[in-house]
Amino acid sequence: MNAFSAGSGGPLPLSAISRRALLRGALAGAGLLALSACRSAADSAAGTDAAASGDAASPRRGGVLTVGVGVDFTPALLFAQSANSLLQRLVFNTLTRYDEQLRPQPELAKSWEVAADGLGVTLKLRDDVTFHSGRKFTADDVVFAIKNLQNPVRSAQLRSTALTVTDFRKNGDFELTLVLAHPVSNLFDLFEFMIIPDSATVEDAVAGTKLIGTGPFTFTDRKPGSSLSFARNEKYWNPGRPYLDGVEIKVIPQAETLLSSVKTGQTQLTYAVRGKDVATLKDDKRFRITQYDTGAGAFYIGANLSFPEVQDKRVRQAIAWAIDRDRLVQQALGGYATVSSVPWPKSSPAYREEDAKRYHHDPEKAKALLAEAGVTSLSLPLAHQSDAGSTAVAQILQYDLKQVGIEVQLQPVDSPTMQKQLISQSMPALWTLSHSFSQAHPATLAVSAYPFNEAKNTSKFSSPAYTDAVQKAWNRSDPDSAEAKALYQQVTDILLDEQFIVDLAIAGLVEVAGAQVRGVTLNKYSYLNLDDAYLAG
Numbered sequence: 001m002n003a004f005s006a007g008s009g010g011p012l013p014l015s016a017i018s019r020r021a022l023l024r025g026a027l028a029g030a031g032l033l034a035l036s037a038c039r040s041a042a043d044s045a046a047g048t049d050a051a052a053s054g055d056a057a058s059p060r061r062g063g064v065l066t067v068g069v070g071v072d073f074t075p076a077l078l079f080a081q082s083a084n085s086l087l088q089r090l091v092f093n094t095l096t097r098y099d100e101q102l103r104p105q106p107e108l109a110k111s112w113e114v115a116a117d118g119l120g121v122t123l124k125l126r127d128d129v130t131f132h133s134g135r136k137f138t139a140d141d142v143v144f145a146i147k148n149l150q151n152p153v154r155s156a157q158l159r160s161t162a163l164t165v166t167d168f169r170k171n172g173d174f175e176l177t178l179v180l181a182h183p184v185s186n187l188f189d190l191f192e193f194m195i196i197p198d199s200a201t202v203e204d205a206v207a208g209t210k211l212i213g214t215g216p217f218t219f220t221d222r223k224p225g226s227s228l229s230f231a232r233n234e235k236y237w238n239p240g241r242p243y244l245d246g247v248e249i250k251v252i253p254q255a256e257t258l259l260s261s262v263k264t265g266q267t268q269l270t271y272a273v274r275g276k277d278v279a280t281l282k283d284d285k286r287f288r289i290t291q292y293d294t295g296a297g298a299f300y301i302g303a304n305l306s307f308p309e310v311q312d313k314r315v316r317q318a319i320a321w322a323i324d325r326d327r328l329v330q331q332a333l334g335g336y337a338t339v340s341s342v343p344w345p346k347s348s349p350a351y352r353e354e355d356a357k358r359y360h361h362d363p364e365k366a367k368a369l370l371a372e373a374g375v376t377s378l379s380l381p382l383a384h385q386s387d388a389g390s391t392a393v394a395q396i397l398q399y400d401l402k403q404v405g406i407e408v409q410l411q412p413v414d415s416p417t418m419q420k421q422l423i424s425q426s427m428p429a430l431w432t433l434s435h436s437f438s439q440a441h442p443a444t445l446a447v448s449a450y451p452f453n454e455a456k457n458t459s460k461f462s463s464p465a466y467t468d469a470v471q472k473a474w475n476r477s478d479p480d481s482a483e484a485k486a487l488y489q490q491v492t493d494i495l496l497d498e499q500f501i502v503d504l505a506i507a508g509l510v511e512v513a514g515a516q517v518r519g520v521t522l523n524k525y526s527y528l529n530l531d532d533a534y535l536a537g
Contacts, residue, residue, distance in 0.1 A: 063535040064246040068267035071415045075208030079154040089527030092195035092213035118183030118477035125174040139176040144199040157448040183477040186441040216242040243534035255388035268514040275334020292508035297434040301502040307429035314373040316499035320359040321366040322404045332392040337507035343438040350442040350488035366404040379407040383431035386412035443474035459500040
């Protein structure tokens with residue numbers, strides 16, 4: 001077996017599983033939406049600011065941090081990593097966490113050993129952790145967390161990876177071997193994604209009445225549609241943390257109201273300010289703007305292939321050629337994105353520049369494809385989230401499609417309803433959203449994300465070639481090999497040809513923080529980490 005342990009200073013050499021596969025939990029091309037690479041950018045900014053103010057070595061204790069979000073927390077989707085996921089890391093911990101090079105670091109697992117054949121991993125757990133209820137954390141809680149994600153009711157997007165765990169072998173309360181049905185290239189993506197809940201209150205958690213974990217803050221109050229409140233966990237296992245007395249998450253769906261809240265100091269930290277509104281703040285010394293360019297928010301148009309109007313891939317390709325991605329990025333996203341025809345960020349092993357540039361604004365080519373498909377006119381609904389930012393995106397798409405003869409009726413939908421439609425495969429013919437999971441191993445996107453899942457996706461697309469390429473890319477322990485990269489290219493080629501998901505632009509989160517906010521980081525799946533956060537005087 002090959003091992004990595006806390007305090008070793010880094011990973012030891014690996015054999016059958018490549019070094020990158022173990023450390024990146026699947027080759028994670030530096031992720032998209034708020035990812036571990038984001039961590040380094042945020043840490044760097046925070047450190048620079050702290051040093052400038054002279055308090056880098058002495059974080060201040062106390063105070064309540066106010067975080068503004070545009071989308072309310074949906075308790076039923078707690079384990080799905082869908083919509084608002086900022087609060088997970090406040091209440092819960094995960095087994096491991098990626099560093100800025102996307103190498104897994106200890107959290108509740110203090111060390112691990114991966115079998116040379118990739119069919120097992122032994123975890124040594126911390127023995128000094130308690131849940132907010134006072135109950136001690138043990139190996140049984142890891143078993144429960146994995147089985148919880150295996151439960152289809154949870155709608156967990158990494159359920160496929162969780163299901164590869166077929167047996168649990170405990171060696172006391174703080175050592176556990178997970179037996180796998182086959183090697184998987186994204187095991188540490190699962191460990192980073194999987195929050196560890198309290199088994200006794202998990203149903204209360206998904207009902208939104210109790211959130212009990214092992215994390216730095218305890219859940220104290222929730223006002224649906226308005227706010228969530230958290231207090232410092234006085235018995236947190238991380239010595240001396242957190243510094244903050246508490247955290248309040250304010251739900252502010254109106255873009256103008258959120259911007260006003262930031263400007264007046266009522267909101268001290270947010271990732272929900274529209275790109276074009278960030279421009280009004282970036283030169284104001286009261287704020288620190290940090291752009292996370294790892295690309296976790298990829299904007300796209302989805303097509304539901306159960307509707308005959310979009311079953312011909314030439315129609316979907318026409319949509320891809322019709323969109324002016326450059327205008328979309330500049331006008332709707334404030335320049336905080338990169339145009340792309342593929343879901344992968346530049347740091348992904350699946351990325352190729354020629355693929356990212358495959359589709360560009362060419363209305364004449366779009367019209368020719370529609371004519372080739374026998375379409376003279378087309379009228380389709382386009383669902384979008386009802387917030388101002390999503391509406392701005394939808395309006396640009398509506399205009400561009402009209403120029404090639406596709407009339408689009410915009411259908412604004414609130415975020416919780418749209419997430420449920422995404423999961424239940426009940427979208428209209430067209431919809432627009434942003435997706436994540438391209439920040440992970442390329443196979444994770446296609447075996448986990450609702451829009452791309454080869455076994456069951458929102459578009460109701462299926463293809464033996466797609467399934468074969470995805471499964472082969474996922475069921476391997478050599479994600480750095482030439483053979484693996486050839487499989488990623490097969491997946492990309494199918495996505496570009498079929499266009500059941502029309503990727504438009506890759507964006508990262510833009511953090512807007514008051515100048516006094518320090519030490520904030522985000523993990524790979526945009527869980528907000530406030531262990532080291534504090535409010536400078």
